[in-house]
Amino acid sequence: MTAAPGRLEEVAEHVHAYIQPDGGWCLNNAGVIAAGGESALVDTAATERRARALRAAALSVTPAAPRVVVNTHSHGDHTFGNFVFPEAVVVGHSGTRREIERDGLHLTGLWPEVCWGDIAVTPPTVTYEDRLTLHIGTVRAELMNMGAAHTVNDTVVWLPEQRVLFTGDLVMSGVTPFFPMGSLEGSLAAVRTLRALGARTIVAGHGPVGGPEILDDAEKYLLWVRSLAEAGIAAGCTPLETARESGYGQWDRLLDPERLVPNLHRAYAELQGAAPGAPVDMGALFQEMVDFRGGLPSCHA
Numbered sequence: 001m002t003a004a005p006g007r008l009e010e011v012a013e014h015v016h017a018y019i020q021p022d023g024g025w026c027l028n029n030a031g032v033i034a035a036g037g038e039s040a041l042v043d044t045a046a047t048e049r050r051a052r053a054l055r056a057a058a059l060s061v062t063p064a065a066p067r068v069v070v071n072t073h074s075h076g077d078h079t080f081g082n083f084v085f086p087e088a089v090v091v092g093h094s095g096t097r098r099e100i101e102r103d104g105l106h107l108t109g110l111w112p113e114v115c116w117g118d119i120a121v122t123p124p125t126v127t128y129e130d131r132l133t134l135h136i137g138t139v140r141a142e143l144m145n146m147g148a149a150h151t152v153n154d155t156v157v158w159l160p161e162q163r164v165l166f167t168g169d170l171v172m173s174g175v176t177p178f179f180p181m182g183s184l185e186g187s188l189a190a191v192r193t194l195r196a197l198g199a200r201t202i203v204a205g206h207g208p209v210g211g212p213e214i215l216d217d218a219e220k221y222l223l224w225v226r227s228l229a230e231a232g233i234a235a236g237c238t239p240l241e242t243a244r245e246s247g248y249g250q251w252d253r254l255l256d257p258e259r260l261v262p263n264l265h266r267a268y269a270e271l272q273g274a275a276p277g278a279p280v281d282m283g284a285l286f287q288e289m290v291d292f293r294g295g296l297p298s299c300h301a
Helices: 048-061 076-084 094-103 106-110 184-197 213-235 239-245 249-253 257-271 282-293
Strands: 007-012 015-019 030-035 038-042 068-070 089-093 126-128 131-136 139-145 155-159 164-168 201-204
Touching: 007 048, 007 201, 015 048, 030 048, 030 131, 030 139, 038 048, 038 131, 048 076, 068 131, 076 106, 089 094, 094 126, 164 184, 184 213, 184 257, 201 213, 213 239, 213 249, 213 257, 239 257, 239 282, 249 257, 257 282
Parallel strands: 038 068, 068 089, 089 126, 164 201
Antiparallel strands: 007 015, 015 030, 030 038, 131 139, 139 155, 155 164
C-alpha cells in the first residue's frame, strides 16, 4: 500500500507546508519558503519518488530552484531527498551531519518492501552549533538548536515575521511522539521554549498543520509517559509490560502507538539516572515495537 501524495498548503505569505498524509512512519512534512525570486526548503522526503514530487511542488510556487535545504535532524525521511536538490546548499546542525554520515541508508533496511529509489546520501555541507539566520528574499528564518529531544541535535526553523514554526520531529500532529534517541526531559524543555516564541502556525514533522495546541498535546503526552514510567519502575515492570498495561486512554487517537515502548525505555533510563541522549540499542527497541504491535510497523512511503 502506498499513501496519498503530498500536497502544498499555504500557511503564511511566502510560506507553504508540504504535507504527506497520513503522517505515519516515513511520511514526513516539509516546508517551502519562497520570496523575492528565491526559495528554500525545510527538510526533504524519504524516497526518490516522493522527493521528486516535493521538488515539483516547490517549483510550482516559484521557478527558482531552492538554494538552501535545511535538515531539522538526521533521519532519512527528512534527509534522503537532499540529493534531488543539487543546486541547494544543505544546512544542518554539526551533529546532524555526523549522524547522516554514520547511519547512511540504515533506515531502508527496516522496510525493505518500500521502493526507496536510487538514493544518494547527501549530508549538510554548512553546519552550525547554536543559532543561524537565513535570509530568503524578504523572509528571515531563524535556525535554533534545541539540544536533545527527538534526537540529540534537533533544529527548529522559526519565521518571526510570519509567526510560523517548523518543528521537525520534535513534536508531531496527531502522531505519537518518538524520542528514544533523544530525551524525555529535553523534549519537555524544548516544548516550553517553543511555546514562548508565540507561534501562530506550527508545521510539525508529521501530521496536519496546527497551532499552539500541538505543543500542548505534546507536553501532555510526554508527562503521561513520565508518569507511566514512574509507576512501571515502582511496580518492577519492564517498559514493554508497562506499555501493554497502559490502556492508552486519550492517546489511542494517535497514529503509530507502538512508539510508546521505546519512549518508555528512554523515560525509564532517564528516571534511573541516564544522561539525555545516552545510547540505546535501537535494533532491540524496534523488535519490541514489533512484538507490541504484533507485526512490523506500517510504512507507506
